[in-house]
Amino acid sequence: MSSGGLCAMGYMRLLRRRPVRTLWLSMALSVLGDRLYALAVMWVVYEATGSASLMGLVAVVESLPYIVLGGSAALMERFASWRRLARVDAARAVVAMAVPLAWSPDPGGFAVLLVLVLLLGTLGAVFDPNLGALAPELVEPDEVRQVSALFDLTSRVAAVAGPGSVGALLLVVPEIQLFAVDAVTFAVSAVALNRLSRSAAGGGQHSAGTGRQESARAWPVIRAHPRVGVAIGVHAAGLFVAAVSAVGLPALLASRLGQGAAGYGVALAATATGALAGNLLIGNIPDHWPWLGTYCAAWSAVGTALAGLGLVGSLPAVIALCTASGLLIPVSAVTLRTHLSRFPGGVRLRLLTVDQTAIRAAGTAGMLLLPLAVDAAPAKAFVGAGVLLSSVALAGWWAGSRMVDRPVTAKPGAARTPAGTET
Template structure:
């Protein structure tokens, strides 16, 4: 497996291990933020507000290419993770179960979201520098594996940790993972500086106008649009799966946990299958959009299938299928973006980030009303919407040719 070959590089190995730990910490942080707010307020709507507040910086900074580009170096990312560690470690010291504690949590979640919105696209821009051009797709698959591992391990580790520590103390663990990540990124910054690489010598990446770039790269713009629709539609599963399982199958938290575990396990298996496929069949720039849209179209059918499933076994199978397809979509798109020059790659990652978070927030705000009215029909409608969008993208993929620069 080429994952193992990539990990023989010390730089890749250090970054991958630290990012895996950091993503796992993020899962713990998300759980802690939700449960701390729920226990203090007893309000589900305020839990949703926490999720929406965290997404706001991703949406706002999507149009601030110059600001985001100022952090396009390893050492800059190390400082961002140092700040995230400080914020996460401060919350248990400042927290109180009252209105002030809720306001404080919102403020710190907003700050962590801002730091994350600056960090994520720059990391995606810098990772291809660690590998050769023919290893970029495999590297995308390797770093996608971090979220798949966190999805499998995070559920169980969170449950075990909550037997030993409080929800607020999970922020301390998250802060420590950010500190480890910051140390790894600082080490990478020193290593690249010693090599006097071009990436270390240059300043912030120049800003690229998003509108012009998307007009030129229509295939990439299509993929971003399909991704946004996918995240909007997927919100129906986030808010609708628990009531669907209760109403149709009489399942409680155990059944919901089983469905989440099935999705996570499918994601892990999908990542490994995608990695093996890339070993024998590298990402084809001519056909990448068709593969991307086809995977989302099948995911739409699986989402609609959840709305009509009459057995719990069918729900678990559909969750596994959905999980299998997520890495195909993520890795295919990231491998395509890696073909762009760093300034354009950063701009496209930022735009995709903005569109994805805006669509996700819209779905979280609008779809609960549909779920309350008709849970099963909501899944069918959301799945049909995703299938239509992905099929339209698949059709466009066959009618447009790639342009220089990766489109």
């Protein structure tokens, strides 16, 4: 049987377990809700204002809580239980439902929208790392890679289904009502998480509370595990240069290859297809492979593909490079998430929060700075971004090979709170 078939069978085996299946449903709906929200808010703002700058302002406002709240370990730990995450998704449902009620295409309506976007960003900033920190508690240690890959697959599918869902929904509802659909996904996710909190508390599942006595400040943790710090730095570099591809691929295809929307759609489809294939690959990479070497090699190859896009002169070559890049992104994502998931709960949450803060800050900086380079010279921007990413990844590989982390072990005698028992 192929490695992809084996990985798919592993996913099915995990999904036969009710807690994993319930969490998968919650995450699938939350991620789809995030995708619908991100596409809807940009569409509504551009439809009303015709301003790309205001679209960028909305994106920056939504990212600010992820950057600011990353330094608050105490705040993050307050939501480290299934029941509290259910409340967060319930709150996201209420805020999302308020958007179509409060929106109006005038300055006052836009100001209200910014406030609601800020609230949704704040709720998402506490939800995402806590969900990532709690998920590994539902499986045995030797299944952490597979469950990480399963939830990565959920994100990949949502990335494809989100735009398609928006296109279909816009045929039957006004664009502002997309937020109501978004609210429904968050509400159902909240119900699923609340059900998980009850079943885990009564069913003797693995711990899903991070434990306050395991909490940690960011800098001592990174200093104790410098290779993780290197990986987060490489991750931030990857998200920084991603702005070139996000805003520059249409311009590159038009200026170098004379391609329009059809060529752009094919390139995006190639990236998505590669990502799905890459997800099936990463679930079968042996755990004894050097994690940092695998991680940095994947990002270096992504940088090489990015630089190649600025050099090739045909659409088939672009498709091949987009497929290769898509193939490698899940390898890097699941490798890092699997390694971080092996830390004890409080440390795991802190590292996931630091990673989230770093990539959000880097991604926001990239979106503010790199479009200027794309406007000036699309091909050179791709080559420069690719070389930068590959260089950072190779430097991280070299530096990490000379560092030693402390063993990844839980604190002796640290109490583990049964899943869903925190209120």
